Amino acid sequence: MNKLVSVSDANALIDAGRRLHIAGDEVALRLLHRGSWIGGTIPYFLTPDGGVVDRENVFVTELPVEVSAVSTELIDVAHLTEVSTEAPPHGFSLVILPGMSAIHAEYALAVEHIPSLFASPIVGWVAGIHLSDLGKVSPKVIDGASGELADDRLVVMHATLPEGVVATVGIVNVFTQGDGDSIVFDQTGFSGKACTINGKAADFLDYARRTDLDLKLPLVANHAGEMINVSFQALDDAEGIVKFYAPVLKGVEYRQAAPLADYRTALISAIEGMHFSPAFSCNCILNYLYGGLEGQQPIPVPGPATFGEVGYVLLNQTLVYMSLVKI
Template identity: 45%
Template sequence: MLKSFEQTAALIAEKKLLHISGTEALLRKLPAGNWIGGSTEYFLAEGGGKVSGEVLDVLELPFAEYKFAAYDDKTLPDIAKDAYDNGFSIIILPFDSEVHRHYAENASGYESVFLKNIVGWIAGINLEAAGQTPIAVRGDTGEALTDKVAALHIGLPEGKIAQVNIVNIFTADPNSPVITFNEHGFAVKTCFVDGKETVLADYISEKNLDTKLPLVGDYSGAGINISVKNIENGVVYFYAPVFKGVEYRLPRPIADYVDAFHGKIGELGDVDSVFACNCILNFLYGGLEGKDLGGLYGPVTFGEIAWQLLNQTLVYLRIL
């Protein structure tokens, strides 16, 4: 729920356990307390998507057992081991930091990672404003982190279980060629299109592909999106790494993002999520400012985490 700085500070003073997203300047001014935060000025909220440096998105987490932590690229592999056996973890990573790259490329190999519930997001900036730095904040110490991951591990009482899921409005086009890669990474020169080695930038240009649409990776039946960041000197840069061994396809185009989200969220019924975030690319390409998606509100982010780093996806977590 969107709140003013003063309202947010009052909740911190009440010792509430909070997840806070907002502009870097406001986050840095908040008092220390039981909260974790990350920078963004884009929000999906009741009443419509909003861009603002004046408000904070505040999520109250009604849980009694929790611990805060910060991780660098050397300690990140311990993140799942540190999580409660029954619970979930919210992690926030600064965009374009070493921990962002490390997590994106290695998370699926961390010990016991899929035995814990890990959600989170990549903190960003206002794309129209100069001089901002993406930060993750560990509220218990008041540290604004530019090169570390802020984590909040939450334990659940017996009889409760966390469930992580995604809403992906993109589906692989069954007529798409299969695109594969020989190595993993955020930057790619060549790929294989239906098995034939191809310069990806040339393929995109020759086929006049819309780079606002992600590649949809086939994760054993689940579609996982990877979005194009830019193309420079024949190299295609992505917002998340592509992986060797995963088959990617072009998606069916989306006529209307709002309709697509309404349809997908509507199919879920009454989802009582405790955390949700959605992608900045969906917000920008889908024109979501002022549009109400009908639920699953939260920060608009520069990458979403449901165990692994995803793009152009809504991630949510609920307690059963």
């Protein structure tokens, strides 16, 4: 199961002991019974019928039947490494970070230093809110076992798989590096200022203003063949910086993404081209917004449209999925 359902239907699944991942508006999540599930707030969804804003129903993903055991936990900043170190030897970890929180930023920055980060699959997303609620309410995550909501901790569901089945995490990214300027930042962080551009020292805000950068096109870095985006949040003249939705890494070469002829078509085609039906998936709210996916056309791979995606590391403008593979 990977679809929008009513709160009462979700509660029936919870009461039946199903192991679930649930995304929905905070009001709806608060109506859910305790059970074997984790959740996060978001009212934007990609469904087989198109993108929708729904504050009444919840998006439920039932974990695969192969999962033999689960445990859930809220984790604070001081214990971030437990996402990896407490993972089962054979299984995967599904995480949800409360957006715009300290732990959201800390996870993105600290993940580089988490020991054995790639030893066990980590997949998930960043909880958000309706854009009209910005500044009014905070994104939250919830541990369904206790019913506790949090906006300062992440929630994780560690799932165990039997021998012979492995979880694999993948991404669908429509962007590639363009053939423009080479940008290398002096510091790791969610903002950019001092950098080198084509080898010469520069101020990134000045560069962004001078070249009139299209902020819908992310910066893209080539991570051993994987194109990883960092999306623009804003040009901040007051602070003299450019803000991003994920950290840029010191010393890594970025180039702005090559323009897309048609964002929506590129996105849908890329997803359709995968020919898959993942056990879990989520897509970025920026793809939802910039791609004009709301109420438009069938979406091949459904899931919440999130404030960031997690495929081990924090990702932007990317569809993230997890599949089970028999080996």
